[in-house]
Amino acid sequence: MFGLWYNADMLKEFKIETDREGIYNITDTVRLAISESGIGEGIAVIFCAHTTAGITINENADPDVIHDLLLGLEKAFPDRKEFKHAEGNSSAHLKTSCVGASETVIITKGKLILGTWQGIYFCEFDGPRTRKFTVKVIEG
């Protein structure tokens, strides 16, 4: 599922193969990137450089939450005949702006500060595609 490269700038890029629509838990991948960085105190920025896919933090306990997020976003941002965007994927652009392109998490003692029920998710709204996201670890 993932490929990556690593350089001295504490920057890692990951590839992810997606379905037409989906929300993928990438928390363990982000944890691995932080662990390999060797940084004890700082922040990590998880960024998605796409306009129809994003990053969010939400519940990791009940998988039905992911189902309901996708359902709710579809209800909130359905395809509309009034849309002008020629590519025909304005609904995916709207959903992406709603969830956002990045999340920032705090690292302390080499570990992410996340709530018990929180996970970090890559959100696909216009797949299937080979996507990528970037993790930047900043010491401080």
Ligand code: ZN
């Ligand atoms: Zn488009």
